[in-house]
Amino acid sequence: MRISRIGEFGLIENIKKWIKHKDISVIKGIDDDCAIIEFDKKNYLLFCCDMLVEDVDFTREIPFYLIGRKAMGVVLSDIASKAGIPKYSLISLGLPKDITLNSIKELYKGFKFWMKKFSFEIVGGDISRAERLIIDISMLGRVEKEKVPLRSNAKLNDIIFITDRLGKPKKHLYFLPRIKEARYLVNNFSINSMIDISDGLTQDLNHILKQSNVGAVIYEKLIPTFKTKKDIETIINQGEEFELLFTVTPKEAKRIIAKKLYYPIGQIVSGDYGFKLIDKNFKEKDIRIKGFRHF
């Protein structure tokens, strides 16, 4: 069977079966944004990677500096979604023969743009030849054990928040990995679950619902957006937002709402209720997941 028939998530379900974990030091494997690994008494190690391929994830019409910035930003967003502190990264490059040294220097400027902000290090990588430019970055980070917000820990009645408005113009290039926001949140509040909205709000929230065995209701009137001509369905299904979505108890939610920093958009309900959108006329709609997929 071709993978275009079973789809990206069908493939991931298969891979899960092939690589069942035996080692108890692996807290989370393929099921979360990062692998979560036993490190020391206080901390977990976070380990994740993201591959970008020319003409699939970007085109060469985009300046190399911005391609580099995006490639590193995407993997930093994974670390952010587990409230981690990024530490060390490796960069594998597949390079077309005709690429110039200067273009690669610009790529690296993009990678390094984030180093100043988040003080991690690029510690190596690999180089191969390829027909199209390929960038695969792996990242190590750490997070305190008692603070890590999993996908699988959303609780009944939790309030669902997102960190900023959706539909920002050019968001796929100029997004900010929410490392600092995530650290602020776990340092000041008890966060039950968290994910980044890289594949679309509905699809990513749905990962939390499935892994936590719960349902959710989100309210169109509460979903904050930038000025846009797109309708709400498009916005909640489109990928590359890179905001964080998190859930907290109603009690914690009150404290967070008081800060006026983040946006409550709905609530966790029981699993048999499913996943619904209350539209602006207060009509309930079933949500059909249509986020970004490679296949």
Place this chain on the structure above:
Amino acid sequence: MRISRIGEFGLIENIKKWIKHKDISVIKGIDDDCAIIEFDKKNYLLFCCDMLVEDVDFTREIPFYLIGRKAMGVVLSDIASKAGIPKYSLISLGLPKDITLNSIKELYKGFKFWMKKFSFEIVGGDISRAERLIIDISMLGRVEKEKVPLRSNAKLNDIIFITDRLGKPKKHLYFLPRIKEARYLVNNFSINSMIDISDGLTQDLNHILKQSNVGAVIYEKLIPTFKTKKDIETIINQGEEFELLFTVTPKEAKRIIAKKLYYPIGQIVSGDYGFKLIDKNFKEKDIRIKGFRHF
């Protein structure tokens, strides 16, 4: 300037300048087979990656099982070269649309072939679409601080060894990452420097020479080979051998030679002497580095 003009190692020299390390927890970065990172009192963390690209590093005429085995074997060989114990890996795949689920299952069988032997875990990865199959594997391992054999620590008069004969038929598919041999060596002897011969004996030994500021003499008569029609120059320059090359003091060398497990092939000399081959007629020749390069 096109990178095909400055070459793979010219590019790496440039990247080194762009990513100078400030963090003292980074013991070695781009300069060794793995990044070596402060972990705890006793151990370093090893962190490395290898990218294989279809039609550059393999073709689809090779069974997927063997492609997977090779892709994971290459990165395990990097861990072996620092005498590490492999622990956790991430697999990024760039997949053509027409690939079948069964082919990917075969790839994973290849990856998993090594898990039984070396008991590490696959903890996640990423999937993208690509025109050609791309496999990039990153690996975390650990090694005791007092045992890690660097590229930069070869000493004057050290004896140079390799772990097995060179020129084995189909070595690029059926090699064994020398994890167990490396562990045996560092557990029983004091190993000054080590590298794997993935880019060819001369090129990889030359990395040790440059980073240790020394020269070397190797002896054609001492270089063990499988039955082959290739001449010695071809054999010492060809990549994908995946044996280990290591250096030890003459005193340690005696103990290792007594075990009759590994092959002494030459000696470390002073840097101004350069890098020479003594041929089978005992004529001294300058060695010109001609190992595998992507550009």
